Amino acid sequence: MRFANRPLPVAGLSLLFVALALPALAQDMGLPPAETGLPTVAQTTAAAEATVALDAFRNEVSYIFNSFSFLLHGALVMWMGAGFAMLEGGLVRSKNTAMQMLKNITAYSVAGIMFYIVGYNLMYVNVNGGFIGTLAFLFEPGSGPDLATGHSPTSDWFFQMVFVATAASIVSGTLAERLRFWSFMIFTAVLTGLIYPIQGAWQWGHGWLYQAGFSDFAGSTLVHSVGGWAALVGAVLLGARRGKYSLDGRVNPIPGANLPMATLGTFILWLGWFGFNGGSQLALGSAQDAWSISNIYANTNLAAAAGVVAAIIMTQVLYGKVDLTMTLNGALAGLVSITAEPLMPTPLLAIGIGAVGGVLVVLAVPLLDRLRIDDVVGAIPVHLGCGIWGTLAVPLSNPNTTFLTQLLGVASIGAFVVACSIVVWLALKFTVGLRCSEEEENIGLDKSDLGLEAYPEFGHGHKGL
Amino acid sequence: MRFANRPLPVAGLSLLFVALALPALAQDMGLPPAETGLPTVAQTTAAAEATVALDAFRNEVSYIFNSFSFLLHGALVMWMGAGFAMLEGGLVRSKNTAMQMLKNITAYSVAGIMFYIVGYNLMYVNVNGGFIGTLAFLFEPGSGPDLATGHSPTSDWFFQMVFVATAASIVSGTLAERLRFWSFMIFTAVLTGLIYPIQGAWQWGHGWLYQAGFSDFAGSTLVHSVGGWAALVGAVLLGARRGKYSLDGRVNPIPGANLPMATLGTFILWLGWFGFNGGSQLALGSAQDAWSISNIYANTNLAAAAGVVAAIIMTQVLYGKVDLTMTLNGALAGLVSITAEPLMPTPLLAIGIGAVGGVLVVLAVPLLDRLRIDDVVGAIPVHLGCGIWGTLAVPLSNPNTTFLTQLLGVASIGAFVVACSIVVWLALKFTVGLRCSEEEENIGLDKSDLGLEAYPEFGHGHKGL
Amino acid sequence: MRFANRPLPVAGLSLLFVALALPALAQDMGLPPAETGLPTVAQTTAAAEATVALDAFRNEVSYIFNSFSFLLHGALVMWMGAGFAMLEGGLVRSKNTAMQMLKNITAYSVAGIMFYIVGYNLMYVNVNGGFIGTLAFLFEPGSGPDLATGHSPTSDWFFQMVFVATAASIVSGTLAERLRFWSFMIFTAVLTGLIYPIQGAWQWGHGWLYQAGFSDFAGSTLVHSVGGWAALVGAVLLGARRGKYSLDGRVNPIPGANLPMATLGTFILWLGWFGFNGGSQLALGSAQDAWSISNIYANTNLAAAAGVVAAIIMTQVLYGKVDLTMTLNGALAGLVSITAEPLMPTPLLAIGIGAVGGVLVVLAVPLLDRLRIDDVVGAIPVHLGCGIWGTLAVPLSNPNTTFLTQLLGVASIGAFVVACSIVVWLALKFTVGLRCSEEEENIGLDKSDLGLEAYPEFGHGHKGL
Amino acid sequence: MAIIKPFKLDEVREALGQLGIQGLTVSEVKGFGRQKGQTEIYRGAEYQVNFLPKVKLEIAVRDDLVDRAMEAISAAACTDKIGDGKIFVYGLEHAVRIRTGETGNDAL
């Protein structure tokens, strides 16, 4: 479940928990258990007073923990923005690196503003099992803490907002080195202000999909595949980079200019993912939450590690040498795969889910090339491919889900995002224009569009050289 | 308010809060409200015991939350040291990059040691509405936790210390590519050991300025403009880099060698700023604090995002193409602008404040160039310009402040820092020497002063090439 | 002490603390102290009920804090993986940079999986004062929170796991630019699955060394020197890089290709170290813990800062110019030195311990060169040298330790790791082969083993150029 | 020696290959010529980009191949736009293949 206005579920949970744990604990500590005789009125009063004070405090502590979890985990997800920038900036050629930087910082900024203006309300307010929330401008944080909300509403907004930005970042990677800046910026605004929140309302806003029994803990489908579908549509409409595919069918690799930067980006994403999945527990105010988040951290880490190892072994076996960029994709593949259900799997299953993700990505990258879909950073295999895989793998550990409802979620959201993306991309194509000219592409977007170079002193590398 | 020895304000606040919230909550939960009849002695005793135990625990939890907030948010601010290093290192030419790295890691280190030796006492101990604290050596952490302090004193020291380092980092950016290392190191020691703490005492040490009603939540003036003023004085005394300004009045841009690194630095700073502003709530021990910090996070983020978008639009309109480095400056401009008051503004106002910051910086950068003040990374517009703007914008949302007292704070601190900086920079000029020789500047400080190259294998780029 | 199954020590501690603090606090707050007359049965019952409820809550809060500390601090240590990658990737030549990236992300991944499969049980389960834990496969997280464990077991697993990865990263740096990938990967598996956990069991698993009175708070010996010893043995067996030492005895420096990246790595490690040392308090559930962690943060930071300043002064005095790479090593030297005991020293002593570390490393680097041990990144001086120094410096502030038991720990773990490493390295040498061929070394491991370049567009720098 | 636009390198190389020329040496250069770089704005200040990235080919060929090589390069590198580059020919006195010690045309 992922919803903003949870009326004290945490406090409820923890009360339940304490009630169960109490007798055992009391004995542990050598304290006398509660007497069995009927208490007098005076006793009841005193006890009630104490209980009321304690409960109020319990709620306050829970409120703090929950809000703090949203904020810190949200900050980690914000940091993923830097991760995407570094990953993508390292995998493009140096003549397009500055543009990639600009797109990523813009995506993060525009996503936040759009989600503030319309997105949040559209996604979370009055969805009521339907298809869409409220088209009201401006999220309002309220005038002071209300313990009944269980956490600060703004902390929740912050956490949901950084997720939106993630979806936008995915698009910039696939379409790098040819998509114009302003088209990207407008698409991002629509994606983060409308497309993402509407499909998000279906599930996390407790819309129809949620009621149908779909489950996506931290967004394999709602975040990653959304970005992936939008990127896929864009890649098909934009076409490949000049020179990527020869007429005779050959695929000409275009190596990324700065692999250590791409590696840094992967590490950043990995770190940020603890926030992405861990924070999606949506609470920290009870031992149960702390216990759950711990398992989420461990599973997230093991899935990523398994993705790395799987990609290493796969590339060694298939190609006779390990491919660093595939290994980086493997880490992200593991992370995306576990995102739909990072809590319930045993660690061993988490390793399995991540490893399958790593294998998938190694297989899918050349497959896309065969389809002549030019995905500069491998975002489609990672975020779309493994996003689907992770979502379909939920029933392996979560008995409340079925393969069919999972498929329903994947398909309905996919169809919606594909349809919207086609409309928006085409609208942009026939107005602002999607793709830079051939000459601009030769020179690179940095010089042609931004009038500067990312690394003006480091040689102006030609791919052939 | 920003003070180290707060005698349980948080506990007080939270008590107050709970007292107010209790009846409502009690009813919410279906619990009987406290009886009205006079309690018996026995009841009172039992209730008192329970209350005492609960209060003690309440204080302890608050103590942990407050200290943990200082530590984690302080660690995020420490991380800003890396952000400044990357930002500045990316905006200088490659022949001065290693020096920029050295200066930044040194600034952070020296700031910490100086603030330990003298700074903290000078800033926080016995200011009593005056102009200066106690010139006592060595901050002492005490021998164990005392709940009455509300948080661990060392956690507070840690948080205040990382702020000092920020001020020092600002200076290194403006004066890059020509200021000698040892002069920088000595200036940093004086700035962080004396200049910063003394003016800090005026406000955060509860000195005269605080009593005059000035308000600067997280340091638009106390941290950012302080660094900015010191940098401005230094830039005037040092002169511009050779070749920056032609005799005929032309400005010759000197592009930074590694823009993705500068972008990474901006992302790091953005992340760190959640610690900078969020931690400046100085507490997390109550729902009110958690609620406030949440708003601070959201406002901080929106102001930065607005700074980015404003800079993009401004440069597109003014120059016909988006300028990446200005966009990075725009993010920081938004951040500095909201720093004086990140709590009270509505999100919409935060966007406004940040956007004005972004516009300001785009206008101020060429203005400085017209004055032939050579600010390598744009630190003066960002930290000084937006620091002033942010401080003056406080009355827009904080009714306890007036434009005049805000101006008083800006002006008095500005005058003090400018005066001190002139003295120290001039003293250094006539002793150690501020500026490297022309030949050293041609070769670059890395080779001439450090005897190495930052990127020995990547071409030795000539700016003209 | 560092142990997984602590039966509520935190709760115990905090109870004790509150018991002591209560009367004082009660008076502070103007509350009547507990009456002296014998309470009636009814009172006892009410009070007991309240106390039981409060204690249960106290334990739950403590559980959350402890687990959260493990997770967040663990995430910071995970981030050190990126730090090692950047540091090492910046200090090798560009022709080996991609390989260095691959090794680091692999080390982190393999460490996690191995520690899950065997390491954790070997280190922590049923050591009972002996030499080894249980060789059982698969760490199991349990089925739900049990407050009696004091923290989530998985959070503890996560925190211990990231430490293992650190030890592995150290090895990759020293042996860079010549060690084959698969040998490194297998060695890492053995190191993190067997060697590290077994010696870890001796101390943190409460084995014989722990009972002998040895103390190593956060792992100067258990983590850093372990990595250092393994690296030292490897360096001796592998031999130096071609061209590092001339036949006539000259040392030919081989400059690192990307010093800003190395600086970034150092900043990352510094940040991560707050998690490394701070999290090693192993709890955050009491004011005492929060107070302790605060001191640890401050001491950790001051030791690193002192290491920086010491290295700057030393290199200026010895060589007439500051050496950036030595300064980076100095920061890490300070960090490793304080790791064995970051809690007890006064800040001044922490500065001293860190400064000695900084001095040591500046002296040890050329010493190793004189012994013709080629340590590419200076990991042996930093992690082994300062690891030993830090461990031996514990008695300076911790009265429960003696110089002799500290030496015993250093020596016994050293002997064990050296012996194991020799066996494993030699086994690899005669099977997979440790070292790449001379031609592969000339071309660089990136091209020869991975078939790509880290920076394909930035010039293919020759060290002589 | 020929100065060409970087993205034409592959085509030129293939054209030369078809003449049987299987050795050449390439370097990155910056060219200054009639093709002026654009006026750019960096942080609000205008500047002229004078030097444009070009690729320099050095090819030692037998005398009888010179003309055909020049034609091949010209044909492959031409975009009819300013900045296409130039070919300069100068005489070689000796050539040695280091590996074998072969000299003269055998060394090419």
Add this chain to the structure above:
Amino acid sequence: MAIIKPFKLDEVREALGQLGIQGLTVSEVKGFGRQKGQTEIYRGAEYQVNFLPKVKLEIAVRDDLVDRAMEAISAAACTDKIGDGKIFVYGLEHAVRIRTGETGNDAL
């Protein structure tokens, strides 16, 4: 062909421009000569920096301009300090402007 100190590039280019020479090709090179690099210390080990960064200009000029070009370069690049660089002149047999096919002096 001239080898000069990198920071003199702009001055040399302007001096040549005043002679009406509007084409040249520049590359980054490392020079070894009488000007010795300093002895540096890296991580405690001394080493000799043998190669210093220089800029190489290649300029094809009409015969009658050669002397004036040499003088112009010499004057602009000279700092009277060791390492100022050298000018080497060799004969060109052909020159072709790829865009137009012009040859000889017209191609320069």
Add this chain to the structure above:
Amino acid sequence: MAIIKPFKLDEVREALGQLGIQGLTVSEVKGFGRQKGQTEIYRGAEYQVNFLPKVKLEIAVRDDLVDRAMEAISAAACTDKIGDGKIFVYGLEHAVRIRTGETGNDAL
């Protein structure tokens, strides 16, 4: 002018130094020749590495030193493996030392 393998640079420089040749200019180039780069696989797609990193030396020497210089380079740069590189010799018409204005052999 000589094209050699990068890691042979130091040896060649020392060999030339022993002949009393104390000036040379070096640049990074990419070479295409009989030594083929390997077929590499990047993200699952095969590609041919055509250009291999080489180092180009330009050395102006007195006529009487040419042969010995060629021998010295050949000897020092030879690994007997394909791709060792080539030496090309062409005539210089003038040489000028910018600092002093010396010309001809004095300028070398």
